[in-house]
Amino acid sequence: xxxxxxxxxxxxxxxxxxxxxxxxxxxxxxxxxxxxxxxxxxxxxxxxxxxxxxxxxxxxxxxxxxxxxxxxxxxxxxxxxxxxxxxxxxxxxxxxxxxxxxxxxxxxxxxxxxxxxxxxxxxxxxxxxxxxxxxxxxxxxxxxxxxxxxxxxxxxxxxxxxxxxxxxxxxxxxxxxxxxxxxxxxxxxxxxxxxxxxxxxxxxxxxxxxxxxxxxxxxxxxxxxxxxxxxxxxxxxxxxxxxxxxxxxxxxxxxxxxxxxxxxxxxxxxxxxxxxxxxxxxxxxxxxxxxxxxxxxxxxxxxxxxxxxxxxxxxxxxxxxxxxxxx
Amino acid sequence: xxxxxxxxxxxxxxxxxxxxxxxxxxxxxxxxxxxxxxxxxxxxxxxxxxxxxxxxxxxxxxxxxxxxxxxxxxxxxxxxxxxxxxxxxxxxxxxxxxxxxxxxxxxxxxxxxxxxxxxxxxxxxxxxxxxxxxxxxxxxxxxxxxxxxxxxxxxxxxxxxxxxxxxxxxxxxxxxxxxxxxxxxxxxxxxxxxxxxxxxxxxxxxxxxxxxxxxxxxxxxxxxxxxxxxxxxxxxxxxxxxxxxxxxxxxxxxxxxxxxxxxxxxxxxxxxxxxxxxxxxxxxxxxxxxxxxxxxxxxxxxxxxxxxxxxxxxxxxxxxxxxxxxx
Numbered sequence: 001x002x003x004x005x006x007x008x009x010x011x012x013x014x015x016x017x018x019x020x021x022x023x024x025x026x027x028x029x030x031x032x033x034x035x036x037x038x039x040x041x042x043x044x045x046x047x048x049x050x051x052x053x054x055x056x057x058x059x060x061x062x063x064x065x066x067x068x069x070x071x072x073x074x075x076x077x078x079x080x081x082x083x084x085x086x087x088x089x090x091x092x093x094x095x096x097x098x099x100x101x102x103x104x105x106x107x108x109x110x111x112x113x114x115x116x117x118x119x120x121x122x123x124x125x126x127x128x129x130x131x132x133x134x135x136x137x138x139x140x141x142x143x144x145x146x147x148x149x150x151x152x153x154x155x156x157x158x159x160x161x162x163x164x165x166x167x168x169x170x171x172x173x174x175x176x177x178x179x180x181x182x183x184x185x186x187x188x189x190x191x192x193x194x195x196x197x198x199x200x201x202x203x204x205x206x207x208x209x210x211x212x213x214x215x216x217x218x219x220x221x222x223x224x225x226x227x228x229x230x231x232x233x234x235x236x237x238x239x240x241x242x243x244x245x246x247x248x249x250x251x252x253x254x255x256x257x258x259x260x261x262x263x264x265x266x267x268x269x270x271x272x273x274x275x276x277x278x279x280x281x282x283x284x285x286x287x288x289x290x291x292x293x294x295x296x297x298x299x300x301x302x303x304x305x306x307x308x309x310x311x312x313x314x315x316x317x318x319x320x321x322x323x324x325x326x327x
Numbered sequence: 328x329x330x331x332x333x334x335x336x337x338x339x340x341x342x343x344x345x346x347x348x349x350x351x352x353x354x355x356x357x358x359x360x361x362x363x364x365x366x367x368x369x370x371x372x373x374x375x376x377x378x379x380x381x382x383x384x385x386x387x388x389x390x391x392x393x394x395x396x397x398x399x400x401x402x403x404x405x406x407x408x409x410x411x412x413x414x415x416x417x418x419x420x421x422x423x424x425x426x427x428x429x430x431x432x433x434x435x436x437x438x439x440x441x442x443x444x445x446x447x448x449x450x451x452x453x454x455x456x457x458x459x460x461x462x463x464x465x466x467x468x469x470x471x472x473x474x475x476x477x478x479x480x481x482x483x484x485x486x487x488x489x490x491x492x493x494x495x496x497x498x499x500x501x502x503x504x505x506x507x508x509x510x511x512x513x514x515x516x517x518x519x520x521x522x523x524x525x526x527x528x529x530x531x532x533x534x535x536x537x538x539x540x541x542x543x544x545x546x547x548x549x550x551x552x553x554x555x556x557x558x559x560x561x562x563x564x565x566x567x568x569x570x571x572x573x574x575x576x577x578x579x580x581x582x583x584x585x586x587x588x589x590x591x592x593x594x595x596x597x598x599x600x601x602x603x604x605x606x607x608x609x610x611x612x613x614x615x616x617x618x619x620x621x622x623x624x625x626x627x628x629x630x631x632x633x634x635x636x637x638x639x640x641x642x643x644x645x646x647x648x649x650x651x652x653x654x
Contacts, residue, residue, distance in 0.1 A: 010643050010646035010647050010650060011643075013642070013643070013646060014639055014640070014642070014643040017639045017642060018636065018639040021633055021634055021638065021639060022634055022635065035363055036362055036363045036366060036490075036491065039363060039366040039367060039370060040366060040491075040493075042370055043366060043369055043370035043632070043635065043637075044632060044634050044635025044636070044637075045635055045636045045637075046634070046635055163363075164363065164367075166367075207636060208636065209636055209639065209640060209643070305370070305371060306348050307348055307349055307371050307373070308349065308370065308371025308372055308373055309345065309371070309372045309534060309535065309536055309637065309640075309641075310370075310371075310372075310636065310637065310640075311348065312341055312344045312345040312348060312536065313341070313536060313636075313637075313640040313641070313643075313644060314636075314640070315340070315341070315344060316337050316338075316340070316341040316536070316640075316643075316644060316647075317640060317643060319337035319340060320337050320643075320647060323337060
């Protein structure tokens with residue numbers, strides 16, 4: 001698509017105008033915003049980082065492998081298991097069909113789980129020798145349930161977000177894994193405050209209106225099963241197809257004619273940093289570990305606003321993109 | 328367009344989804360919002376009314392024809408003159424072409440102007456006998472310039488809007504006219520706080536994303552000139568065509584196939600009432616007079632936010648609507 005075409009195509013104009021008006025820099029604050037300041041970011045649907053915003057949290061100051069084992073001693077936790085760290089991601093099956101594949105989930109003692117994660121990271125086995133990757137990533141308000149004994153070490157809510165959005169968090173989630181796990185590019189219907197506790201998270205971000213760039217396709221659902229021999233096997237599932245972005249901004253392949261107009265924004269969170277990830281933003285997340293070989297983060301999901309014009313306009317941009325790419 | 332078509336057409340889906348999610352009720356507050364509360368409305372780009380929000384202003388309490396004459400004694404003001412109260416509106420010329428016609432502007436003593444407006448209203452001459460309509464409607468920050476002697480009777484800014492939007496008003500405008508003047512459906516690139524002082528204003532509102540409903544067309548510019556005999560004549564002007572909405576929600580004609588999906592919202596402001604008219608909303612404004620035969624209002628324009636996703640998404644909806652209606 002050359003410049004002349006871009007001007008004639010409303011979908012191309014949308015992406016280019018957006019980037020012209022907004023730039024690609026994620027603002028970095030040195031302290032948490034007020035509720036009003038936060039609301040201005042929500043109104044613009046634009047991300048920001050608060051460097052060290054959670055540096056004073058007990059979690060940030062005290063958590064490590066030993067402390068977590070101590071707090072969760074004797075507890076069993078839900079673990080997502082995949083062959084390559086590819087939970088909830090578009091993956092080709094043996095026949096070459098791109099599937100939306102969910103992880104195998106199993107209960108493990110926390111101690112066994114975290115030791116596996118840590119040892120795998122520190123042993124630096126070559127990727128091709130990895131047989132399974134484990135990730136504690138249940139996004140079901142686990143920090144107020146499964147991991148309730150840890151909850152008092154983080155903020156109960158994010159006050160400036162709670163006041164601005166007039167609601168308590170819908171879910172607060174804990175994430176523990178190592179550098180082999182990557183979360184594929186996707187979006188959530190939530191305003192998201194992401195807080196790094198141990199290690200680093202690396203985000204690749206695209207605004208919602210980049211629909212035409214991400215090559216959303218209807219993927220057949222699948223999931224991994226652990227076979228009797230212990231290995232993982234992808235199994236096709238019944239059920240409706242899942243609409244999912246298939247373009248990975250970091251890899252060749254699955255581009256649309258619009259993908260090159262996208263300007264992915266990248267940001268790395270260090271321990272104590274907070275990210276406001278606005279509703280409907282596409283995000284791909286990878287991670288680096290502490291010297292103990294784990295990465296741990298907490299995120300707060302607040303229901304997004306479906307009133308007003310933002311959601312219907314995003315929906316319209318998506319429908320228009322799907323219609324244009326189909327023809 | 329039947330229901331099945333609506334579901335298949337992203338432009339129709341946009342308008343219907345918006346109305347489903349938002350309803351058609353304009354919230355009525357009984358006191359002015361905080362900056363944070365206001366920012367939530369800005370984020371949703373949704374209007375509200377504050378009943379009696381300016382009831383305590385000196386202007387609301389003391390202005391009438393005599394007081395205004397006293398305050399503006401000996402002053403000359405800019406007056407927009409039209410044959411039918413149709414300033415800045417799509418009007419057919421003698422050849423039947425729809426033109427974007429601007430008023431004839433002339434300087435008059437304030438006293439002469441306001442007496443004309445008032446007497447015309449109170450005399451109740453039949454519309455067909457009206458030869459000219461006068462309206463003080465310069466939207467050039469006139470309350471801090473031409474009408475500066477009145478400015479201390481209103482708020483210098485709207486504190487909750489100034490704090491939320493982090494800026495002083497870009498323009499503060501005074502409007503004086505009678506019930507013969509109507510402002511045609513149009514939109515402005517401003518966040519607008521509209522304050523009724525004398526008489527009533529009747530607003531018909533449509534959200535920005537109703538682009539496909541308003542039948543925007545490229546109109547040739549024209550303006551009225553006063554001829555030597557005193558009558559008004561429409562004269563075609565040189566210059567670029569003006570993109571302008573041609574559908575009037577109150578009248579048959581100029582509909583598009585989408586117009587019937589629109590749900591115009593209506594609200595009447597009484598003296599002391601304030602309206603938040605969000606950026607890019609289409610508004611048609613008519614007026615009723617006090618028993619002295621005049622209508623007077625003040626509005627505060629704040630620059631809108633072009634950053635974030637709202638403006639590019641609105642622009643996209645407009646481009647898409649224009650493209651769809653052209654084919």
